[in-house]
Amino acid sequence: MVKKLIITAAAGVPMLLSPLSNVFAAPSGPAWMNADDIPAAFIKEEDSNGDGKVTQSEFKGPDSDFSLFDKNGDGVIELVEAPTRDTLPPPSMNSGPAMDSNLTMMDKVTINGIQFSFDTMYAFFGWNELPKDLTLNKLPIKAFTSPEGKTHYYQVVYMPDGNLNWFQAAYLADDAGGYLASITSEEENNFIFNMVNDQKYFWRFPKYIEGKSQNNHYEISIGPFLGGYQPEGSKEPAGGWSWLSGEVWTYSNWAVNLDDGIVDKDPRPNDQPNDSGNGQRIMGFGEMNLPVPTWGDYMDAVGTYGNDRLPGRTYAFVMEFESIPK
Structure with a gap:
């Protein structure tokens, strides 16, 4: 069931923010x-x-x-x-382009009936209020019928600048009448992954930044956002994972350490979820060097609009609808 989107706490801050300092x-x-x-x-x-x-x-x-x-x-x-x-x-x-000065900044928001709070403020906006410097490309809607016979509809949103975080993307999916894709079977997982099985949807940790080696992340990828999240107070790293849709978490496809030097070049233990960043409560495809249908847990700030910084970004998110969106 799609639940109503509610703004629960708005600072209403019409201020000019830079993406950096x-x-x-x-x-x-x-x-x-x-x-x-x-x-x-x-x-x-x-x-x-x-x-x-x-x-x-x-x-x-x-x-x-x-x-x-x-x-x-x-x-x-x-x-x-x-x-x-x-x-x-x-x-x-500060450097880089300024954030739209008319955006509403919030440190608490309800998405699909679920309340989230943050240590900082994020900009939230619906499809009719998209910032002028934000490029989002909606791809064609595709239908999938589950093994139980239920048909849902899916749409990939490509963001070539990788500048939305999970919460901002989930807010937009809710505003569109859906939610970030919630996966309850291997068949559904494979269907959705095939919609994004392209390197352009996966952001890689850079090998060098300003000439300095960044090999501590071994160029692993962060892929498109999906609708899984950890409620506040969940036991890390694997406790409490839930779907924005409200569907029961009956299926998982977390990444498993491979160390094969091709799909997984990271020599560190990399089983997911691992909460390696001390607060990785959202998820998406990725955590390997090539596009993969497995999942990884990520930090809140990945891809935040208006903040051009690590810990990374992703270039897509997948929206799911229970009926064909208008």
């Missing part, structure tokens, strides 16, 4: 900004593996700010390099 300048920025000891709080929050250092893959802010904090250029931020109140990037350091 404004995440630090905004009042809703990272929690470490409000700590008495900012350097220590920064290391604690950003250091996901607990080694006392922050690598670029762990860093949740924009790449330009990582380079600013990494004063010796060795690819890690140590406590002595961590930001202080005096070294936080000012708004004047």
